[in-house]
Amino acid sequence: MSPPSAIDVDVQAVDDTTAITIPNPLTLEDVSKRREATGKLIAGVAAVANVEQFKGGKHHLHKPKARRWDHYLNxxxxxRKGNSLKAAAKYLKKPGIISLGGGLPSAEYFPFDELSIKVPQIGHFSEKETRENGAVLTAGKSDLADDKSLFDITTAFNYGQGSGSAQLLRYLIEHxxxxxxxxxxxxxxxxxxxxxxxxxxxxxxxxxxxxxxxxxxxxxxxxxxxxxxxxxxxxxxxxxxxxxxxxxxxxxxxxxxxxxxxxxxxxxxxxxxxxxxxxxxxxxxxxxxxxxxxxxxxxxxxxxxxxxxxxxxxxxxxxxxxxxxxxxxxxxxxxxxxxxxxxxxxxxxxxxxxxxxxxxxxxxxxxxxxxxxxxxxxxxxxxxxxxQAPSGISQLVLFKLLDEHWxxxxxxxxxVHIRMEYTQRRDVMLGACEKYLPKEVMSWKPPMAGMFHWLQIEYEKHPDHKNMSIAELEEKIFQTIVDHGALVMKGSWFYADSQAKHDTMFFRSTYAAAPFEKIEEAIKRLGDAVREEFGLKSQ
Amino acid sequence: MSPPSAIDVDVQAVDDTTAITIPNPLTLEDVSKRREATGKLIAGVAAVANVEQFKGGKHHLHKPKARRWDHYLNxxxxxRKGNSLKAAAKYLKKPGIISLGGGLPSAEYFPFDELSIKVPQIGHFSEKETRENGAVLTAGKSDLADDKSLFDITTAFNYGQGSGSAQLLRYLIEHxxxxxxxxxxxxxxxxxxxxxxxxxxxxxxxxxxxxxxxxxxxxxxxxxxxxxxxxxxxxxxxxxxxxxxxxxxxxxxxxxxxxxxxxxxxxxxxxxxxxxxxxxxxxxxxxxxxxxxxxxxxxxxxxxxxxxxxxxxxxxxxxxxxxxxxxxxxxxxxxxxxxxxxxxxxxxxxxxxxxxxxxxxxxxxxxxxxxxxxxxxxxxxxxxxxxQAPSGISQLVLFKLLDEHWxxxxxxxxxVHIRMEYTQRRDVMLGACEKYLPKEVMSWKPPMAGMFHWLQIEYEKHPDHKNMSIAELEEKIFQTIVDHGALVMKGSWFYADSQAKHDTMFFRSTYAAAPFEKIEEAIKRLGDAVREEFGLKSQ
The missing domain is CATH 3.40.640.10 (Type I PLP-dependent aspartate aminotransferase-like (Major domain))
Incomplete structure (x- = not known):
C-alpha cells in the first residue's frame, strides 16, 4: 500500500497572503524561514504562547474555519470561565510596573544550577554510539537572561501556562x-x-x-x-x-x-x-x-x-x-x-x-x-x-533534545531509526510465528504499525469447545500458555463492551520489549502450548 | 507562639511489635535503621511500591484504624474497578516466564544515556555557592542493573505505577x-x-x-x-x-x-x-x-x-x-x-x-x-x-537530590534555609509597610507563614464610599495603584462565594518573588496611591 501522503492535501493551494511566500505544505526549510521572519522567541516565566505566530498566521487563511461544537459540549x-487571577496579568504590560501580584516563587530558591543530558548525535542513534560519543546538552539556570538559550531552569522549573511552554509548543506546532x-x-x-x-x-x-x-x-x-x-x-x-x-x-x-x-x-x-x-x-x-x-x-x-x-x-x-x-x-x-x-x-x-x-x-x-x-x-x-501543563523538567529536556539539538x-x-528497529522486531516475531505456530488453528496478518501482533485462534477446533464457553476456553488455553512459560494477553481483556456477545478468540503479543532470542523462545512455547491444547502433534 | 510539635503526639506509645525497637515518633536515625533492616530496595520498571515496608509496617499497629468513608464517596x-491488564502482572512472578504481554517500550529506544543536575551542597545553599561549588549528580541509563544506584533512566523514563516510583515514594513516606x-x-x-x-x-x-x-x-x-x-x-x-x-x-x-x-x-x-x-x-x-x-x-x-x-x-x-x-x-x-x-x-x-x-x-x-x-x-x-504518576524525569531528579544527595x-x-530567606523577605515588606503605608486607612498583621501579606482597607473612610459599591470602590483604588506603578491583587478575586454579601476590602501582596529594593519601591507606590485615593497628605 502506498497512499498519497497527508502532505499532498492542499498542495494546490497557493498562499499569497504572507510576505514570504511559504509553499503549502510546510517543509523543513520553511520552518527556518518562518522563524527568521518572526524574530527571536522571547518567552520568560509563565509567558503566554503566541500560537498564531508559530503557525505562521496568514499561512492558513485560505482554509475554511472549523465547525462549532457547542451542541455537544456538556x-x-x-x-468554564477564565481564571480571574490571570486577568491581572494584562497590567504587567504597563512599563515600569512592579508586581507584588502573582505568588510565583523566586528561582533563587530552586536548588538547581544546571541540568545536562547525554543524547544521540544525529545519525548515530544506537545505545552504544550514544554512550561512547553522545552529545551532552546543558541547560543553565539563567540561560535566557544570559542570552545562551531560549529556555532555562529559571523559566522551565517555575509555574507555566496550561498550554505548555512557548519554547516546546512552537516545535510541536511546526512538527x-x-x-x-x-x-x-x-x-x-x-x-x-x-x-x-x-x-x-x-x-x-x-x-x-x-x-x-x-x-x-x-x-x-x-x-x-x-x-x-x-x-x-x-x-x-x-x-x-x-x-x-x-x-x-x-x-x-x-x-x-x-x-x-x-x-x-x-x-x-x-x-x-x-x-x-x-x-x-x-x-x-x-x-x-x-x-x-x-x-x-x-x-x-x-x-x-x-x-x-x-x-x-x-x-x-x-x-x-x-x-x-x-x-x-x-x-x-x-x-x-x-x-x-x-x-x-x-x-x-x-x-x-x-x-x-x-x-x-x-x-x-x-x-x-x-x-x-x-x-x-x-x-x-x-x-x-x-x-496543568506537563513537567517543566520534562519540557526542558525535550526542548534541548528536539529543538536545540536535533x-x-x-x-x-x-x-526513521525507530521505524527500522520496530520493523526488525516485528520481522523476528513473524519469522518465529511462521516457524513455530500451528497454522491449523492459528492465523494472523503482519502488522504494519505499532507494537502488537494479534493472533486468532480457531477455537471451534478445540476438543472441548462444545462443553465450554468461549471465556472458559480462552482461560484454559491462557493457563496452558502460562504453564509453558510465555505470557500473552487474553483478547477478552480488550472487549469494548464486555456485555456484548463475542464469537471470536484472540491473543495479543508484543514485539516491543523483549530481546530477539526471547521473542523467538516465547513464540515457540506459545506454539507448543496451543498444540497441546488442540491435541496437535508436537513439532 | 510555640505550640508543642506534631511529633509529640503519640510520644508515650511504646512500640514493641517490631524486631528493632523504633521509638515513636520516627527520627532521622530511625529511618536509616529501618532501611538497613528491610534491606536494599529493588524496584525495576513499573514495580509496585511496598508502602507497608516503607512505613515500617508493625510500627503503626498500636494505632486505631481509619474510619470508612463509603457514605461520602460518589x-x-x-x-472504579482495578485495571484488568494489571491482573496479568501476577504471572510475571512465575520463574523463567517470558512476557510478550505488556506494551512497554524498550529502554533501548529512549534517546538518553545520562542525566545530570548541579545542586547545592548541604549547608551551602545560595545560588552563588551552588554555581561555584555545587555537587553534580548523575543518573545513568542502567545504574540499577549496574548496581550503581537504586534508580536510573531505564526505570524512571519508562511507564510507572499510579503511586509514583517506589524509590521516591519511600522517601516521601519517611518524610x-x-x-x-x-x-x-x-x-x-x-x-x-x-x-x-x-x-x-x-x-x-x-x-x-x-x-x-x-x-x-x-x-x-x-x-x-x-x-x-x-x-x-x-x-x-x-x-x-x-x-x-x-x-x-x-x-x-x-x-x-x-x-x-x-x-x-x-x-x-x-x-x-x-x-x-x-x-x-x-x-x-x-x-x-x-x-x-x-x-x-x-x-x-x-x-x-x-x-x-x-x-x-x-x-x-x-x-x-x-x-x-x-x-x-x-x-x-x-x-x-x-x-x-x-x-x-x-x-x-x-x-x-x-x-x-x-x-x-x-x-x-x-x-x-x-x-x-x-x-x-x-x-x-x-x-x-x-x-497517571508524575513525570519520571522529575521523579529521578528529585530522587537524586533528596534521597541520594541530601x-x-x-x-x-x-x-530551614528557605525559612530564613522568607523571613527576611517578609521583614523587608513589613518594614516598608511600616514606613510607607497610611495607617489611618490601612491595617495588617505580620504573616507567620506563606507568601502573602493581606492588607485591609478601611473603605468607609474613602470620600466616595457613599456613592459607590464596595466592588466599584475596590476597582477604583486598584486602578490608582496600577497608575502608580504597583500591582497587587484585589481581595474580591478571592471570594469563596462571589454571590455572598461582602463588607470588607483587602488587597493581597506577595514578598515571594520581587528583589528587596523592588518590594520597598512597590509598597511606597502603593502607599502613595492609597493616600491619593483617600485624600490624605502625601508623605
Missing part, C-alpha cells in the same frame, strides 16, 4: 504542520501530560452519565476504564485487519434505538487508527476517508488516539525476501506515512492525541492534542484548574 | 512520618502531579452536582474554579488572623437549611491552614484542634492543602528588634512547626496535599497526598486512568 465544559497540515484554518495544539489524561479531559468535556462512545470492537482497555466510572459505556464497531469498518459504523449509527440501547445516539468515536491496540490493525487512507464520511453523515466527533503513528513499519516481505530499504529522504519518509484523520479533517471534527511515550520516553509524561480553537480553549480551561530534521531521522 | 469513585506521624494505622502516601490536580481528583471522588464545599471566606481562586464547573459551590466560613473560625464553621453546619441553601448539608471542608492564600493566616494548634472537633461533630471530611507548610517563618520582632536566631537542631526546627491536621487526625478524616512547588520547584509538577488506605486506593484507581537531614537543612 454543562461542565460550557460553564504537526509538517506531518499533518490540518486542512482548516483555526487548528491549535496544546500540550498534555499524556494521552490517557487527554482522553479523560476530552470525555469530561463531552459526555453525560448514560452516554455511549463508539470504538473498535476490541479496544484499549484503559480507555474503557477511563469512561466507565463516568457512567459511559463503550459500544464496539466491527473491524477487520484494516481496522474500523465504515459500514459497521454507519450501521450502528443508522439503526440506533435509543430506547433499546438506553442511551442517546452516540456522537463520539474513539479510535486508534494506526497500529491499533490490541489488534495491530492500521486503517488505510481509503478506510479513513470512508470512516470520516460516515462521521460527517451522523455528525460524529472523532477522538483520534495516535501513540503508534510513528511506529509505522516497512512493508513485510516474508521470511526469505530481501528487506525494503529505508526511506531515502525526509519527504519520502513523510510520504510513506498513512494520512491521519487530522490531515483529512476539513470540518475540525477531530481531536488528535499525540504522545512522546512510544518514540521518546513514556516517563516524560508529555504529549499534545491538535483540535480546533474552540475545543482547545475548553481543554486549556479544564487543565488550568486540574492537571531540530525537525534530526527528529525525523530518529523516527 | 458513584464515580465507588464504581511524612518524620514530620507528621499520622495517629492512625492505615495511612498511605501517593504521589500527585501537584495539589491542583489532587484537589480536582478529590472533588471528583466526593461531590455530586449541586453540592457545597466549605472553605475560608477568602480562598484560593483556583480551588473555586476547579469546583464550579462540576456544579459545586464554595461557601465561605468566617476567619480572623488565625484563619478559619471554628464557631463560624459550627454555625454554618448547625444551621444548614437544605431548602434555603438548595444543597445538602456540606461534608467537605477545603482549608489551607498555614499561610493561607490570600490572607496569609496560619491556624494555631489550638485553632486546628477546635476545627477538627467541629469536623468530628458534623462528620466533615477535611481536604488539607498545605503548599506553604514549610514557609513557616521566624517570629516577627518588629523593625528595630534583633532577629530570632534560626533553629539549632532538626528536632528544634520540627518542634517549631505548627502541627498539621494530618498529625491530629485520629479518625483518618483528612486528605493532606503536599507539594514541592514552593520549596523545590513548581515546574517539577510533583506533590503527594497522605490519607487513609481506602481513600488512597480510590485516588490511585482514578489517576491510573487519567493523570537525605532527610539535608532536606530539613534546606527547609
Amino acid at each position: 454543562v461542565e465544559a460550557s460553564s 504537526t504542520e509538517i506531518v499533518h497540515n490540518p486542512p482548516y484554518q483555526d487548528w491549535y495544539c496544546n500540550m498534555t501530560i499524556g494521552s490517557t489524561s487527554a482522553l479523560d479531559v476530552a470525555l469530561r468535556m463531552f459526555v453525560q452519565r448514560g452516554d455511549v462512545v463508539l470504538t473498535e470492537d476490541y479496544t484499549f482497555a484503559t480507555a474503557v476504564e477511563t469512561a466507565a466510572p463516568m457512567g459511559v459505556r463503550m459500544v464496539g464497531v466491527g473491524l477487520d485487519d484494516e481496522g474500523l469498518l465504515p459500514e459497521s459504523l454507519d450501521d450502528v449509527l443508522s439503526n440506533w434505538d435509543e430506547a433499546a440501547r438506553g442511551a442517546r445516539k452516540p456522537f463520539l468515536l474513539y479510535t486508534v487508527p494506526t497500529g491499533q491496540n490490541p489488534t495491530g490493525a492500521t486503517q488505510s487512507e481509503q478506510r479513513r476517508r470512508e470512516v470520516y464520511k460516515v462521521a460527517q453523515k451522523h455528525d460524529v466527533y472523532i477522538l483520534e488516539d495516535e501513540p503508534y503513528y510513528f511506529l509505522q513499519m516497512q512493508p513485510y516481505t516474508g521470511p526469505d525476501s530481501p528487506d525494503v530499504p529505508p526511506p531515502k529522504t525526509h519527504a519520502e519518509f513523510l510520504k510513506s506515512l498513512v494520512p491521519s484523520f487530522l490531515s483529512l479533517d476539513t470540518d475540525g471534527r477531530v481531536m488528535r492525541m499525540d504522545s512522546f511515550s512510544k518514540v521518546v520516553a513514556p516517563g516524560a509524561r508529555v504529549g499534545w492534542i491538535t483540535a480546533s480553537q474552540q475545543i482547545v480553549d475548553r481543554f486549556i480551561k479544564h487543565i488550568d484548574v486540574s492537571t 531540530g525537525h530534521a534530526g527528529f525525523l531521522d530518529w523516527l | 458513584v464515580e469513585a465507588s464504581s 511524612t512520618e518524620i514530620v507528621h506521624n499520622p495517629p492512625y494505622q492505615d495511612w498511605y502516601c501517593n504521589m500527585t502531579i501537584g495539589s491542583t490536580s489532587a484537589l480536582d481528583v478529590a472533588l471528583r471522588m466526593f461531590v455530586q452536582r449541586g453540592d457545597v464545599v466549605l472553605t475560608e471566606d477568602y480562598t484560593f481562586a483556583t480551588a473555586v474554579e476547579t469546583a464550579a464547573p462540576m456544579g459545586v459551590r464554595m461557601v465561605g466560613v468566617g476567619l480572623d488572623d488565625e484563619g478559619l473560625l471554628p464557631e463560624s464553621l459550627d454555625d454554618v453546619l448547625s444551621n444548614w437549611d437544605e431548602a434555603a441553601r438548595g444543597a445538602r448539608k456540606p461534608f467537605l471542608l477545603y482549608t489551607v491552614p498555614t499561610g493561607q492564600n490570600p490572607t496569609g493566616a496560619t491556624q494555631s494548634e489550638q485553632r486546628r484542634r477546635e476545627v477538627y472537633k467541629v469536623a468530628q461533630k458534623h462528620d466533615v471530611y477535611i481536604l488539607e492543602d498545605e503548599p506553604y507548610y514549610f514557609l513557616q517563618m521566624q517570629p516577627y520582632t518588629g523593625p528595630d528588634s534583633p532577629d530570632v536566631p534560626p533553629p539549632k537542631t532538626h528536632a528544634e526546627f520540627l518542634k517549631s512547626l505548627v502541627p498539621s491536621f494530618l498529625s491530629l487526625d485520629t479518625d483518618g478524616r483528612v486528605m493532606r496535599m503536599d507539594s514541592f512547588s514552593k520549596v523545590v520547584a513548581p515546574g517539577a509538577r510533583v506533590g503527594w497526598i497522605t490519607a487513609s488506605q481506602q481513600i488512597v486506593d480510590r485516588f490511585i484507581k482514578h489517576i491510573d486512568v487519567s493523570t 537525605g532527610h537531614a539535608g532536606f530539613l537543612d534546606w527547609l
Whole structure:
C-alpha cells in the first residue's frame, strides 16, 4: 500500500497572503524561514504562547474555519470561565510596573544550577554510539537572561501556562504542520501530560452519565476504564485487519434505538487508527476517508488516539525476501506515512492525541492534542484548574533534545531509526510465528504499525469447545500458555463492551520489549502450548 | 507562639511489635535503621511500591484504624474497578516466564544515556555557592542493573505505577512520618502531579452536582474554579488572623437549611491552614484542634492543602528588634512547626496535599497526598486512568537530590534555609509597610507563614464610599495603584462565594518573588496611591 501522503492535501493551494511566500505544505526549510521572519522567541516565566505566530498566521487563511461544537459540549465544559487571577496579568504590560501580584516563587530558591543530558548525535542513534560519543546538552539556570538559550531552569522549573511552554509548543506546532497540515484554518495544539489524561479531559468535556462512545470492537482497555466510572459505556464497531469498518459504523449509527440501547445516539468515536491496540490493525487512507464520511453523515466527533503513528513499519516481505530499504529522504519518509484523520479533517471534527511515550520516553509524561480553537480553549480551561501543563523538567529536556539539538530534521531521522528497529522486531516475531505456530488453528496478518501482533485462534477446533464457553476456553488455553512459560494477553481483556456477545478468540503479543532470542523462545512455547491444547502433534 | 510539635503526639506509645525497637515518633536515625533492616530496595520498571515496608509496617499497629468513608464517596469513585491488564502482572512472578504481554517500550529506544543536575551542597545553599561549588549528580541509563544506584533512566523514563516510583515514594513516606506521624494505622502516601490536580481528583471522588464545599471566606481562586464547573459551590466560613473560625464553621453546619441553601448539608471542608492564600493566616494548634472537633461533630471530611507548610517563618520582632536566631537542631526546627491536621487526625478524616512547588520547584509538577488506605486506593484507581504518576524525569531528579544527595537531614537543612530567606523577605515588606503605608486607612498583621501579606482597607473612610459599591470602590483604588506603578491583587478575586454579601476590602501582596529594593519601591507606590485615593497628605 502506498497512499498519497497527508502532505499532498492542499498542495494546490497557493498562499499569497504572507510576505514570504511559504509553499503549502510546510517543509523543513520553511520552518527556518518562518522563524527568521518572526524574530527571536522571547518567552520568560509563565509567558503566554503566541500560537498564531508559530503557525505562521496568514499561512492558513485560505482554509475554511472549523465547525462549532457547542451542541455537544456538556454543562461542565460550557460553564468554564477564565481564571480571574490571570486577568491581572494584562497590567504587567504597563512599563515600569512592579508586581507584588502573582505568588510565583523566586528561582533563587530552586536548588538547581544546571541540568545536562547525554543524547544521540544525529545519525548515530544506537545505545552504544550514544554512550561512547553522545552529545551532552546543558541547560543553565539563567540561560535566557544570559542570552545562551531560549529556555532555562529559571523559566522551565517555575509555574507555566496550561498550554505548555512557548519554547516546546512552537516545535510541536511546526512538527504537526509538517506531518499533518490540518486542512482548516483555526487548528491549535496544546500540550498534555499524556494521552490517557487527554482522553479523560476530552470525555469530561463531552459526555453525560448514560452516554455511549463508539470504538473498535476490541479496544484499549484503559480507555474503557477511563469512561466507565463516568457512567459511559463503550459500544464496539466491527473491524477487520484494516481496522474500523465504515459500514459497521454507519450501521450502528443508522439503526440506533435509543430506547433499546438506553442511551442517546452516540456522537463520539474513539479510535486508534494506526497500529491499533490490541489488534495491530492500521486503517488505510481509503478506510479513513470512508470512516470520516460516515462521521460527517451522523455528525460524529472523532477522538483520534495516535501513540503508534510513528511506529509505522516497512512493508513485510516474508521470511526469505530481501528487506525494503529505508526511506531515502525526509519527504519520502513523510510520504510513506498513512494520512491521519487530522490531515483529512476539513470540518475540525477531530481531536488528535499525540504522545512522546512510544518514540521518546513514556516517563516524560508529555504529549499534545491538535483540535480546533474552540475545543482547545475548553481543554486549556479544564487543565488550568486540574492537571496543568506537563513537567517543566520534562519540557526542558525535550526542548534541548528536539529543538536545540536535533531540530525537525534530526527528529525525523530518529523516527526513521525507530521505524527500522520496530520493523526488525516485528520481522523476528513473524519469522518465529511462521516457524513455530500451528497454522491449523492459528492465523494472523503482519502488522504494519505499532507494537502488537494479534493472533486468532480457531477455537471451534478445540476438543472441548462444545462443553465450554468461549471465556472458559480462552482461560484454559491462557493457563496452558502460562504453564509453558510465555505470557500473552487474553483478547477478552480488550472487549469494548464486555456485555456484548463475542464469537471470536484472540491473543495479543508484543514485539516491543523483549530481546530477539526471547521473542523467538516465547513464540515457540506459545506454539507448543496451543498444540497441546488442540491435541496437535508436537513439532 | 510555640505550640508543642506534631511529633509529640503519640510520644508515650511504646512500640514493641517490631524486631528493632523504633521509638515513636520516627527520627532521622530511625529511618536509616529501618532501611538497613528491610534491606536494599529493588524496584525495576513499573514495580509496585511496598508502602507497608516503607512505613515500617508493625510500627503503626498500636494505632486505631481509619474510619470508612463509603457514605461520602460518589458513584464515580465507588464504581472504579482495578485495571484488568494489571491482573496479568501476577504471572510475571512465575520463574523463567517470558512476557510478550505488556506494551512497554524498550529502554533501548529512549534517546538518553545520562542525566545530570548541579545542586547545592548541604549547608551551602545560595545560588552563588551552588554555581561555584555545587555537587553534580548523575543518573545513568542502567545504574540499577549496574548496581550503581537504586534508580536510573531505564526505570524512571519508562511507564510507572499510579503511586509514583517506589524509590521516591519511600522517601516521601519517611518524610511524612518524620514530620507528621499520622495517629492512625492505615495511612498511605501517593504521589500527585501537584495539589491542583489532587484537589480536582478529590472533588471528583466526593461531590455530586449541586453540592457545597466549605472553605475560608477568602480562598484560593483556583480551588473555586476547579469546583464550579462540576456544579459545586464554595461557601465561605468566617476567619480572623488565625484563619478559619471554628464557631463560624459550627454555625454554618448547625444551621444548614437544605431548602434555603438548595444543597445538602456540606461534608467537605477545603482549608489551607498555614499561610493561607490570600490572607496569609496560619491556624494555631489550638485553632486546628477546635476545627477538627467541629469536623468530628458534623462528620466533615477535611481536604488539607498545605503548599506553604514549610514557609513557616521566624517570629516577627518588629523593625528595630534583633532577629530570632534560626533553629539549632532538626528536632528544634520540627518542634517549631505548627502541627498539621494530618498529625491530629485520629479518625483518618483528612486528605493532606503536599507539594514541592514552593520549596523545590513548581515546574517539577510533583506533590503527594497522605490519607487513609481506602481513600488512597480510590485516588490511585482514578489517576491510573487519567493523570497517571508524575513525570519520571522529575521523579529521578528529585530522587537524586533528596534521597541520594541530601537525605532527610539535608532536606530539613534546606527547609530551614528557605525559612530564613522568607523571613527576611517578609521583614523587608513589613518594614516598608511600616514606613510607607497610611495607617489611618490601612491595617495588617505580620504573616507567620506563606507568601502573602493581606492588607485591609478601611473603605468607609474613602470620600466616595457613599456613592459607590464596595466592588466599584475596590476597582477604583486598584486602578490608582496600577497608575502608580504597583500591582497587587484585589481581595474580591478571592471570594469563596462571589454571590455572598461582602463588607470588607483587602488587597493581597506577595514578598515571594520581587528583589528587596523592588518590594520597598512597590509598597511606597502603593502607599502613595492609597493616600491619593483617600485624600490624605502625601508623605
